[in-house]
Amino acid sequence: MSKSIQFKGYALVDPSNWSDLQVREFKPKNFEPEDVEIAITHCGVCGSDLHTVTQGWGESKLPLVVGHEIVGTVTRVGDKVSEFKPGDRVGVGAQIGSCLSCKRCKMDYENYCQESIETYNGEYPDGVVTQGGYSTAIRAHERFVFPIPDKIESRDAASMLCAGLTVFSPLKTYGAGPGKTVGIMGIGGLGHYAVLFAKALGAEVYAFTHDATKVNDIKKMGADHVINTSENKDFHKDLSGQLDIIISTRDTYSPQTPLGDYLSMLFVHGKFISVGIPNADNPLPQIHPFDLMPNGALIGGSHIGSKKECLEMLRVAAEKGVKPWIEELPMKEAGTALRNLHDNKVRYRYVLSQDLA
Ligand SMILES: [Zn+2]
Ligand SMILES: [Zn+2]
Numbered sequence: 001m002s003k004s005i006q007f008k009g010y011a012l013v014d015p016s017n018w019s020d021l022q023v024r025e026f027k028p029k030n031f032e033p034e035d036v037e038i039a040i041t042h043c044g045v046c047g048s049d050l051h052t053v054t055q056g057w058g059e060s061k062l063p064l065v066v067g068h069e070i071v072g073t074v075t076r077v078g079d080k081v082s083e084f085k086p087g088d089r090v091g092v093g094a095q096i097g098s099c100l101s102c103k104r105c106k107m108d109y110e111n112y113c114q115e116s117i118e119t120y121n122g123e124y125p126d127g128v129v130t131q132g133g134y135s136t137a138i139r140a141h142e143r144f145v146f147p148i149p150d151k152i153e154s155r156d157a158a159s160m161l162c163a164g165l166t167v168f169s170p171l172k173t174y175g176a177g178p179g180k181t182v183g184i185m186g187i188g189g190l191g192h193y194a195v196l197f198a199k200a201l202g203a204e205v206y207a208f209t210h211d212a213t214k215v216n217d218i219k220k221m222g223a224d225h226v227i228n229t230s231e232n233k234d235f236h237k238d239l240s241g242q243l244d245i246i247i248s249t250r251d252t253y254s255p256q257t258p259l260g261d262y263l264s265m266l267f268v269h270g271k272f273i274s275v276g277i278p279n280a281d282n283p284l285p286q287i288h289p290f291d292l293m294p295n296g297a298l299i300g301g302s303h304i305g306s307k308k309e310c311l312e313m314l315r316v317a318a319e320k321g322v323k324p325w326i327e328e329l330p331m332k333e334a335g336t337a338l339r340n341l342h343d344n345k346v347r348y349r350y351v352l353s354q355d356l357a
Contacts (some may be wrong), residue, residue: 009135044069067133169305
């Protein structure tokens with residue numbers, strides 16, 4: 001048995017002052033036989049964290065520690081844990097629980113379980129509020145714990161566990177690979193992973209950005225084609241019917257966002273998959289059924305990924321040497337990281353390193 005861990009983290013206490021996080025102790029879930037306890041070393045800063053602290057998705061619980069791109073070291077395992085032992089390097093992503101018995105859970109679709117529990121701002125059946133990774137430690141059922149391959153550094157693995165998985169899942173589901181063309185809309189944290197993983201899977205990648213200052217970076221990430229959409233409003237015309245999949249990582253749309261133009265770039269039965277989740281008052285722009293007819297396009301969504309997909313993503317990342325573009329900050333700078341994310345200054349993901357434990 002390890003020495004007992006003190007559970008504390010950088011918590012949101014006042015949403016009107018959301019970047020001023022305060023250190024607070026919190027009560028972890030009860031330690032159960034299938035649970036793993038993890039001393040956190042790193043946690044990525046996800047757009048979800050920002051939407052949550054700013055209350056963009058609705059009122060959050062308070063005080064609340066956010067963060068769901070967690071890597072650390074196992075300190076303790078329950079009697080029934082088979083996959084992990086103390087000392088293992090592991091991670092936790094955006095989901096920390098599900099019913100484990102429904103059809104979805106049994107088919108490796110636990111990320112779509114109707115009793116899914118989010119890693120923070122969620123609630124266990126006994127009422128314990130889930131607290132995230134801007135903190136010293138976390139407990140999770142082993143189903144929601146991922147082993148980190150030796151070849152991937154902890155600082156690099158962290159943001160794969162939400163951002164990476166969120167794009168890897170639809171890329172894999174919809175067949176990104178050799179001979180396929182993939183368009184990526186929005187090259188921030190998720191989008192940069194979409195470029196990296198679509199290339200690692202062998203697809204030809206078209207990256208769409210409206211930010212001229214990112215063009216060279218995106219080429220270095222490996223995109224075959226970078227289209228600056230603010231430079232050429234007719235960008236879609238040359239690519240009419242060319243793309244098999246479009247992954248939209250955007251988490252803001254305006255009524256003027258030319259969604260129909262993007263759909264026109266899809267090949268027959270091409271898929272437009274949205275993975276970014278805008279604020280509640282910010283829907284997809286209107287389209288007309290005409291926009292879906294010329295190519296039989298489909299519009300869909302995707303929500304994080306399953307453990308099975310996560311293990312495959314980590315294997316691909318280790319084999320192909322996928323290296324995210326991250327900036328590491330001490331955890332006490334979490335508020336600054338959120339502020340910079342809000343102001344669109346991050347290139348391309350912040351990862352916080354432990355300074356509380
Ligand atoms: Zn379930
Ligand atoms: Zn996330």
